[in-house]
Amino acid sequence: CGVFGVVGVDNAASVVALGLHALQHRGQEAGGIVTHEFGQGFSSARRFGYVRDNFTDAETMATLPGPIGIGHVRYSTAGSKGATQIRDVQPFFGEFSMGGAAIAHNGNITNALALRKELVDRGSIFQSSSDSECIIHLMARSMGRKIPDRMEEALRKVEGAFSVVAMTRTKLIGCRDPLGVRPLVLGQLGDGWVLASETCALDIINATFIREIEPGEMVVATGKGVESHFPFRPAKSRFCIFEHVYFSRPDSILGGRSVYETRENIGRELAKEAPVDADMVCPVPDSGTPAAIGFSLESGIPYAMGIIRNQYMGRTFIEPTESIRNMGVRLKLNVNRALVKGKRIILVDDSVVRGTTSRKIKEMILEAGAAEVHFRIASPPTKWPCFYGVDTPQRDKLLAANMTEEEMRDHLGVNSLKFISIDGLYRAVGEARGRDQASPQYCDACFSGEYPVKPSDMLDQGFEM
Ligand code: 5GP
Ligand code: SF4
Ligand code: MG
Structure with a gap:
């Protein structure tokens, strides 16, 4: 909110x-x-x-x-x-x-x-x-x-x-x-x-x-x-690290840091951690855009808008029901056919949550004739629900809570799938030495399962940490 x-x-x-x-x-x-x-x-x-x-x-x-x-x-x-x-x-x-x-x-x-x-x-x-x-x-x-x-x-x-x-x-x-x-x-x-x-x-x-x-x-x-x-x-x-990845607007300053710059850094880190030979780097707009720019700058692979977003739609994940979300992908995103045909594409997105959006996008881009699709994700695998104000679904709906990275790659049907490491993400937000394991600098519970505030109501309802 x-x-x-x-x-x-x-x-x-x-x-x-x-x-x-x-x-x-x-x-x-x-x-x-x-x-x-x-x-x-x-x-x-x-x-x-x-x-x-x-x-x-x-x-x-x-x-x-x-x-x-x-x-x-x-x-x-x-x-x-x-x-x-x-x-x-x-x-x-x-x-x-x-x-x-x-x-x-x-x-x-x-x-x-x-x-x-x-x-x-x-x-x-x-x-x-x-x-x-x-x-x-x-x-x-x-x-x-x-x-x-x-x-x-x-x-x-x-x-x-x-x-x-x-x-x-x-x-x-x-x-x-x-x-x-x-x-x-x-x-x-x-x-x-x-x-x-x-x-x-x-x-x-x-x-x-x-x-x-x-x-x-x-x-x-x-x-x-x-x-x-x-x-x-x-x-x-323990500020929410996901504000930097996705939630906040890129033109905001959080903790003295430009959100845009952080996202570009994430893309650079990703390019270092998970390089791949390809023809172009495309963001899943808009949430993946600054990270895609960072990936392109670091790798030298050209940035291009292989997916065009209809600016009159809202954010998919903020639509609260699954059926609206499923519809949403096509209403909101379209592949730029002329651009992707025959190309090896690196697709950069902020997160994989349920995997429904990612799967649809991959289908659309292959339908349009892309030769290869490599997913690069600007956050570590989302394995745990957020109880602090972001609407991540229950664990049974979270792709990364139920599959290994290889299984996710196969499920999404992409040539490769890589997530930024947790230390890479911390470096991108300016923590040169990565995550302080003993006393983490941010809340990262949706990635680590370490909840900085005990989710009492959820524990009462049988949630297992
Ligand atoms: P998915 O492939 O997991 O269905 O959706 C991933 C994409 O949708 C990302 O671009 C992300 O911005 C957005 N997204 C969809 N659902 C959610 C959600 O429940 N939580 C978050 N954080 N992002 C979501
Ligand atoms: Fe942010 Fe923590 Fe919620 Fe993840 S679990 S979205 S890091 S507040
Ligand atoms: Mg998105």
Whole structure:
């Protein structure tokens, strides 16, 4: 998901809408905006679909007045899937004795089911099926005198990954979990302050990037400035390495690093680790593009657009049901026949998850007359589900959890298949010595099976680590 908030500007809602539009790649199912204006109270609009279709008309925007607002773009990883229900669309809102607050959450709460049960047993009335709603109920039960105190207390009971943007009538609040699994950045816009999942959302509104919110940090921004504190027990940061590989936009800066450059580095590493004689390097667009460019630069094999993407489709993997995903490949990607005919092609993609997309692409490219197809993958084999906010499927659906690399190569029907090594990936994100086995620098659980936060709910449901 993507989260965004702003305080201290004219017409916050239009700024939030632009920010969310820049974060649309993080969630395409639905979006919502909450604002506050003195005299008119809180306003909210939550809709299915794209930001550009829901939050651009003057009529809707006029219902969201005020100088402070937050927003969320949703991609379901917990709660209702597929047919998302409008009640699961964020921001969520709560009315407390000292006033109202709205929250938008990116990540996944790993003890949400246990918390929900406890809260429901004690009388909380949940409105949604979302894990994120726990935060509101925990805030309602807190005895804290101010809303940020309540949020702090609530978040201390929550386990898992969270980058939260929240607002009261006058305060914009941002918080990252102690491991900082999901991103969150702070920007400045005139006299106002901005919080966003990624820096690309600051660029679109021409805000100045100030810094990242630190893992475990909570910031409270008002017209007067930004206060910061660290409410959790300190921990070593474990940022999601898959944000660098796939999830974030290539024009964002994460941990001081350009996502684009990292992806190009991954391609270079791949070319070193798994060279192959071929005629051209083609990306599976768009997620494989920077890595394909890196592979081409390192290998000297020309880069070409052997597959053309229809720009009017969304991201395949963010479409939540299997049937839509299956349809999606042909709707979204087409082989550039004239280019690939008779050629030995290196296809570079970010990941192989279920293998359905990869298989279809290979079929299409062979149908178009390619002589050979060599797959090079910009992440290690995805063997484990993510419980921290990326929708990887259960292990039985993960190709790499059920097959060796040779079996996967045969299943996909390609001439060769190679994944970047875990150390190669760490080198590409700037860790010259690779992965620190004793104390990994990133979360890489979907590749390594080492979960930095115990996935309690899943363990309760019989998941075996
Ligand atoms: P697959 O071949 O595994 O079906 O799909 C791989 C391609 O689709 C990659 O380009 C990746 O961007 C995307 N993809 C499809 N499904 C998923 C998923 O569940 N999780 C992730 N991370 N990527 C996926
Ligand atoms: Fe990121 Fe994978 Fe960790 Fe999920 S399991 S947070 S996708 S690195
Ligand atoms: Mg892709």
